[in-house]
Amino acid sequence: MRSTRATLAMALVAPLLLVLVGCSPAVVLDAADDAADPACAPAMVRLPDTVGGLPSRETDAQSTAAWGTPAAVLLRCGVPSPAPTATLPCITVEGIDWLRDDSDDPNFVFTTYGRTPAVEVIIDSDGDPDVTDDGVSGFDVLSELAAAINEVPAGRACVSPEVAGG
Numbered sequence: 001m002r003s004t005r006a007t008l009a010m011a012l013v014a015p016l017l018l019v020l021v022g023c024s025p026a027v028v029l030d031a032a033d034d035a036a037d038p039a040c041a042p043a044m045v046r047l048p049d050t051v052g053g054l055p056s057r058e059t060d061a062q063s064t065a066a067w068g069t070p071a072a073v074l075l076r077c078g079v080p081s082p083a084p085t086a087t088l089p090c091i092t093v094e095g096i097d098w099l100r101d102d103s104d105d106p107n108f109v110f111t112t113y114g115r116t117p118a119v120e121v122i123i124d125s126d127g128d129p130d131v132t133d134d135g136v137s138g139f140d141v142l143s144e145l146a147a148a149i150n151e152v153p154a155g156r157a158c159v160s161p162e163v164a165g166g
Contacts, residue, residue, distance in 0.1 A: 026058040027066040032078035035063035037117045040077035042151035047075070051144050052137065073141055074122040077152070081118040082111055090158035093139055094146035097158040108138060112149060114156030119149050 034040075040063040047065050049056050054068035063077040082088075088099040090113055097113040098121075110121045123138045 024057060024069055026060045027064075027071045027074070029059050029061045029064040029066065029074060029076065031061035031063060032076045032117070032120070033080065034078035034117045035061065035076070037063075037078050039117055039152050043077055043119065043148045046148035046151055048144055048148070051141050072124045075145070076120045078117045079111060079120045081116045082113055091139075092158065093142040094150075096142070096146055096149050097154075098142060099158075110138070110142060112152065113158050114154045115149075115152045116155060117152065119152060121145065 044063055044065070047056070051067040051073050054072060057066040057069065057071055059066050061076075065075040067073040082099055085099065088101055091098050091100055091110075096115075098110040099113050101109040101111070106125050108123050108125050110123070112119045121142065123141055125138055
């Protein structure tokens, strides 16, 4: 009877141990100040399972996401909406305006422009904003995130300096 219980216990525990051993630890991120904004929820539930061929990872903070091992793409919803700027270039990918900040090169920070709350995507590109260490294009990443990010309504759009200046 005792050996039957031990065998049964091992049969139940062994698969669980195999699952736990194969798990990657959660990516540690800081939640944005407005991570609890209800406008983040529709975007977060529509994020893709893979970005640029990198699998999604579990994160430990609300309204955050990560892809790759090690994490090469990080996302936070609920960051402050940026004001108009003449210093950061604005790019449009799949109808979404992004401000590109390369001041933390090789990490390139893309922040949605004209959306509240804003979404921030950090791409570890090792010096090239177009390609990560894993060979993932930064613009492809933004394109693959577009369907989810479009869930956060846009209220403004980038304009060229010529239009802004009159």
